[in-house]
Amino acid sequence: MATIELRKVEKKFGTAYAVEPMDLTINHGEFVVLLGPSGCGKTTTLRMISGLETVSGGHIYLDGRDVTWLHPSDRDTAFVFQLFALYPHLTVRQNIAFPLQAQHESPETITKRVAETVELLKIGDLLNQRPGNLSGGDRQRVALARALVRHPAAFLMDEPLGALDADFRETMRAEIKRLHIEQNATTVYVTHDQIEAMAMADKIVVMSNAVVQHIGSPAEVYHNPSNLFVAAFIGSPGMNLMAGHFANQTVHFSDENSFKPPKEWNSALQVGLPSEGEVIVGFRPEVARLSDKGALVGDVYAVDIHGSYSVLHVKLAGSKDELGIVHLRADRRTSHPIGAKVSFDLDPEMVRFFNPQTEAAIRRENA
Amino acid sequence: MARFEDMGPASPVVESIRVDMVNPTARLLGKIRAAIAVALATILLIPVYVMIVTSIKSYNDVVAIPPKLVFEPTMQGFVFLFSERAVLSKAQLEEYQKNPGELDFIGQLALEAGQQVTGPSDYVGRLKNSLIIAGVSTVLSVVLGFFAAYAFSRFNVPGKNDLLFFILSTRMLPAVVVTIPLFLMYRTLRLHDTHLGMILLYTVFNLSFSVWLLKGFIDEIPREYEDAALVDGYSRLEAFFKIVLPQSVTGLAATTVFCLIFAWNEYAFSLMLTSEKARTAPPSIATMLGRGVVEWQAIAAGSVLFLIPVVVITFALRKYLLRGVTFGAIRQ
Numbered sequence: 265m266a267t268i269e270l271r272k273v274e275k276k277f278g279t280a281y282a283v284e285p286m287d288l289t290i291n292h293g294e295f296v297v298l299l300g301p302s303g304c305g306k307t308t309t310l311r312m313i314s315g316l317e318t319v320s321g322g323h324i325y326l327d328g329r330d331v332t333w334l335h336p337s338d339r340d341t342a343f344v345f346q347l348f349a350l351y352p353h354l355t356v357r358q359n360i361a362f363p364l365q366a367q368h369e370s371p372e373t374i375t376k377r378v379a380e381t382v383e384l385l386k387i388g389d390l391l392n393q394r395p396g397n398l399s400g401g402d403r404q405r406v407a408l409a410r411a412l413v414r415h416p417a418a419f420l421m422d423e424p425l426g427a428l429d430a431d432f433r434e435t436m437r438a439e440i441k442r443l444h445i446e447q448n449a450t451t452v453y454v455t456h457d458q459i460e461a462m463a464m465a466d467k468i469v470v471m472s473n474a475v476v477q478h479i480g481s482p483a484e485v486y487h488n489p490s491n492l493f494v495a496a497f498i499g500s501p502g503m504n505l506m507a508g509h510f511a512n513q514t515v516h517f518s519d520e521n522s523f524k525p526p527k528e529w530n531s532a533l534q535v536g537l538p539s540e541g542e543v544i545v546g547f548r549p550e551v552a553r554l555s556d557k558g559a560l561v562g563d564v565y566a567v568d569i570h571g572s573y574s575v576l577h578v579k580l581a582g583s584k585d586e587l588g589i590v591h592l593r594a595d596r597r598t599s600h601p602i603g604a605k606v607s608f609d610l611d612p613e614m615v616r617f618f619n620p621q622t623e624a625a626i627r628r629e630n631a
Numbered sequence: 632m633a634r635f636e637d638m639g640p641a642s643p644v645v646e647s648i649r650v651d652m653v654n655p656t657a658r659l660l661g662k663i664r665a666a667i668a669v670a671l672a673t674i675l676l677i678p679v680y681v682m683i684v685t686s687i688k689s690y691n692d693v694v695a696i697p698p699k700l701v702f703e704p705t706m707q708g709f710v711f712l713f714s715e716r717a718v719l720s721k722a723q724l725e726e727y728q729k730n731p732g733e734l735d736f737i738g739q740l741a742l743e744a745g746q747q748v749t750g751p752s753d754y755v756g757r758l759k760n761s762l763i764i765a766g767v768s769t770v771l772s773v774v775l776g777f778f779a780a781y782a783f784s785r786f787n788v789p790g791k792n793d794l795l796f797f798i799l800s801t802r803m804l805p806a807v808v809v810t811i812p813l814f815l816m817y818r819t820l821r822l823h824d825t826h827l828g829m830i831l832l833y834t835v836f837n838l839s840f841s842v843w844l845l846k847g848f849i850d851e852i853p854r855e856y857e858d859a860a861l862v863d864g865y866s867r868l869e870a871f872f873k874i875v876l877p878q879s880v881t882g883l884a885a886t887t888v889f890c891l892i893f894a895w896n897e898y899a900f901s902l903m904l905t906s907e908k909a910r911t912a913p914p915s916i917a918t919m920l921g922r923g924v925v926e927w928q929a930i931a932a933g934s935v936l937f938l939i940p941v942v943v944i945t946f947a948l949r950k951y952l953l954r955g956v957t958f959g960a961i962r963q
Contacts, residue, residue, distance in 0.1 A: 316858050336861040343862040349855035353877040362873075366864030410863070420862075 266327040266340075266417035266450050267292050268313060273322035275308050281474045282308045285322060288469060288479065290418075290452060295444050297461040298454045300471035301497070306454045307422055309471070313452060314343050314420050326417060337366065342411035346423040348403045350395035356406050357391040363414045381413040384443070401432050408443065418450040425460065437463060458498050462486065470494050487548075488616070492623040495546050495616070501575065503546045504590040507620065510541040517545075518582025521560050526612040529628060536619055536626035544618040549575060551614040552592040558607030564600045565589055576600055578608075685931035690744060693927045707740050708928030712754055712936070716746040723747070754933060757915040762940070763826055764911055765894035768833035772890050773883060775834070776841025781875065783842065784849040785857075795846075798839045806836070810903045817904055824905045832900055837890040844889070848882025849875065884951030888944060895941055912937050 268290040275283040283305040290296045298306035311317035313324060315336035323332045331339050342363070350359050360381060364374045382388050385405045395403055404424060411419055424440070425433045441464050444451050455461055461468050462482045470478040470485060470493075478490040489495035495503035508515040508523070513530055516522045523545060525533065537543050552560075554576075562580040573596050580588045592608060600606065617626040640653050651657055685693055687704040714737065719727065727734065727742055734742060741748050782788055783795060813832070814823070822828030852875060860870035902914040916933045919926065945952065 314862050316861065335866070336858075337864040337866060339862070341862060343859065345855050345859060347853070347855060349853065349859040351856060351859075351874060362860075363863035366869075410859075414864070 267325075268418055268450060268452065269325040269328075270309075270313070271323045271325070273309070273312060273324060274320050275305070275312060275317065276320040281305075283312070284474045284476075286476045288476070290450060290467075292450060293448055295441070295451045295453065295464060295466045296469060297465035297467070298452065298469045298471060299458060299461040299465075299497075300456065300477075302456055304471040305474040306456075306469075306471050310420050310422055310452060310454050313418075314341050315339050316343070340414075340417040342414060342416040342419050344407050344411050344419065344421040344424045346426045348395070348407040348424075348427070350403055350406055350410070352395055355392050355394055356387065356398070359395065359406060360409045360413050363410060367414070377413050381409045384412065384446075385409050400428050401436065404428060404436055408440070412443065412447065415447075418452065419444070421451065421453045423455055424453075425455070425457075433460075440464070459500060462498070470497065472497070487614070488625070489546075490625055492544065492546075492618050495618070495625075499548060501549060501591045503548055503616070504552075504592075505618070506545045506580070506588070506590065508543050508545055510537055510543045515543055515545055517560075517580060518588075520581040521562075523559065523610065523615070525615065525617070529617065532626055532628045533617060536617070538619065538621050542620045544620050546616040546618060547610050547614060549591045549593040551611045552590075552608045553611065554592065554594055554598075554606060554608045556607065558609045560609070561605065561607045562588075562590070564602050564604045564606060566602065567594075567600055569596070572596060574600075576606065578606055682931050682934050685927055686935045688928055690924075690926065690928055705740065705743075707744065708926075708932035709936075710737050710740045710748075711744075711926050711929035712932045713752050714741065714748045715750045715752050716741055717749050719745055719747050754912070754915065757910055757912045758936070760826065760829075760905075760909055761895060761911040761913075761937075764829045764833065764909065765891055767826075768830045768837065768894045769887060769890045771830065771834040772837035772841045773845075773887050776838055776845050776886065777879070777883065779838075779842045780845035780849050781871065783846050785854070795843070798842050801835070801839045807899055810899060813900070814903050822904075824907060824909050826909050828904060829901065829909050829911070832904070833894040833897060837893055840893075841886045841890055844886045845879070845882050848879055848885075852878050881951045884948045888948050888952055891944060892941055 268288075270286060270288040272285045272287060273283065274281065274285040286309070288296075298309055300306045308317055312319050315331070315334060319332060323330055325331065326339060326341070350356075351362065354362065357378060360378050361374050364377060369377070382391065385408060387402065387405050387409060390398060390402055390406065395406065398406065404427075407424065411421075421440075425436055428436060437460060440453075443449070453464065465482050468478075468480060468482055468485045469476060472493050478485055478494045480488070480490075485494060486498055489498060489503065492505060495505060506517055508517045510516075510533055513527075514522050514524050533543065560580065562578040562583075564576055565579045566577040568575040568577075574594045576592045576594045577589050578592055580590060583589075592606075594600065618624065619626060635654050635656075644653055652661075686708045687706070688699070688702055689705045689707050692699050692702045719742075724742075724745055727747075738748055783791060788794065817823040817828055820828075822831070856874045856878070857867070857870045860874050861867065865873065896913060897911070898913040898917070901911045902917075905911065905914070912933070916930055916937065919930050919933065
């Protein structure tokens with residue numbers, strides 16, 4: 265197993281950046297998820313690590329070895345494709361043995377290793393079938409087996425669950441995570457599904473428009489997003505973002521609504537915000553506490569039932585348009601008719617502030 | 632009268648079919664269309680039938696008016712096709728007829744027409760030429776076309792679209808237009824009446840076709856398969872042979888059949904550019920028309936034999952052909 269380092273790696277198509285210069289260190293045994301909307305450069309990054317795409321600049325190191333210009337077959341990485349890319353003219357057994365044959369292993373070794381891998385993924389009864397006859401989940405397992413059989417230095421997975429049914433995806437998610445731990449593997453995993461990323465990752469790399477927006481643990485990315493994009497992209501629904509005006513140690517949203525940040529934020533806000541005091545206040549839906557005497561008021565715009573909880577869409581009092589709608593998590597047992605007045609407080613610890621001009625989060629010293 | 636739209640079909644529909652297709656009018660129209668198709672197919676098959684029947688008729692039956700539907704089959708046509716004969720004089724004829732047992736089967740058939748076999752004809756040689764020239768040129772155009780098509784499909788060849796258009800444009804000129812220049816060129820290059828010359832010519836002609844057809848097939852093979860092979864530890868060439876080649880079998884089969892049919896059937900070039908050594912079967916059948924009595928049964932026999940190889944190969948590859956000619960219509 266291996267470490268992977270990207271140093272100033274970039275990719276240009278013509279003059280446009282597909283991936284702006286990025287640095288990334290992936291430690292031995294780490295499960296790193298590249299997360300972002302489609303077209304953000306995450307798959308390109310993965311393909312550059314595998315060698316299926318050349319870099320336009322920078323260097324890639326695998327276990328300290330510079331592999332930037334090495335042929336894909338000499339990198340010792342395994343790639344799992346979104347559409348599995350199982351060879352349709354070969355049986356499952358031949359598919360799994362295919363990477364070993366490239367290494368000119370003896371037939372006995374191949375048989376042994378295939379048997380081990382098949383055992384691990386419990387696909388013994390599929391061996392003589394062709395991929396075309398398999399269900400999506402079985403194809404996924406065979407694709408994983410083909411990646412595992414070689415004991416590669418790193419696994420690269422490009423949305424491997426994207427083509428599966430929703431219920432099956434959760435099973436496979438757990439299975440991949442278990443395999444990663446059992447194999448003590450280094451895994452780089454690409455997805456646009458932030459729930460998948462949160463569930464699986466040791467480290468999330470959030471990308472957008474060819475730029476790395478944030479690298480951090482799932483908790484970090486969720487609670488302390490580095491900018492507005494990450495705040496809105498992570499979470500379902502994303503972080504509530506309310507534009508306000510900071511003056512006299514208070515953020516005013518409208519005549520009716522205002523919020524007093526905790527004292528320890530004051531100096532950071534004074535330094536971090538533009539001189540006019542424009543600010544964007546962010547908070548997660550579960551950070552709001554509905555109460556009769558809450559400081560923030562609004563009325564119910566819509567309600568989503570999620571089973572174990574409900575999400576209230578609340579239009580803040582004094583907001584002119586639909587941009588003033590925030591999402592709050594509410595108890596499933598309380599009913600909130602549409603149009604009803606609600607008020608709520610925010611957990612001051614969990615409120616975040618953003619500079620609307622730079623879109624960056626404002627960080628507190630010693631925080 | 633109750634309308635179908637209000638009533639629906641008389642019995643429940645237990646097959647997968649669109650609503651408008653079960654309408655009685657649509658059903659009737661469908662039957663009419665099928666009848667027309669059968670009639671057209673029958674009309675198209677009549678010449679083939681006539682050809683086959685003629686090949687096993689005797690000369691007298693062939694030229695009989697009205698044509699005979701019932702006749703005694705004979706191998707005369709095939710014997711005439713493969714032999715050179717001389718017309719016997721009356722005296723010679725009587726001589727032979729006294730003791731017919733001395734003659735073998737072939738000689739007897741010739742005798743029935745009042746002729747004597749003097750030697751083998753050149754048709755076997757012509758068929759052999761056809762086999763060599765069509766076979767080699769087909770293999771060459773498919774192999775070369777496959778590599779070219781792969782390159783055009785996968786790599787950024789500079790001026791790719793112009794090159795592809797240029798390749799296609801060689802098809803736009805009617806072949807007959809270039810026969811005279813080719814004739815002069817071949818004479819100077821001493822390629823006239825050589826196997827090499829004809830193989831080159833047919834390969835060049837088929838190459839444009841095979842490049843375009845195979846490019847379509849290779850475009851349909853997802854690149855991910857090759858990517859997977861590359862990260863699995865194979866070189867591009869290995870991936871080409873282990874992944875692209877087996878998945879192109881359909882396309883290769885279809886292309887082979889089309890190239891073979893062209894090279895096998897080609898008439899005009901062969902007529903102009905060959906005379907003895909490399910003459911193929913099609914012009915040689917036609918030249919049989921010019922020798923004294925027209926032996927229709929021999930011509931028909933030659934045509935039947937000439938058809939057999941193409942029919943056999945097309946039949947053997949029909950499953951690929953069917954998928955081949957409709958390629959791209961349905962993915963996977």
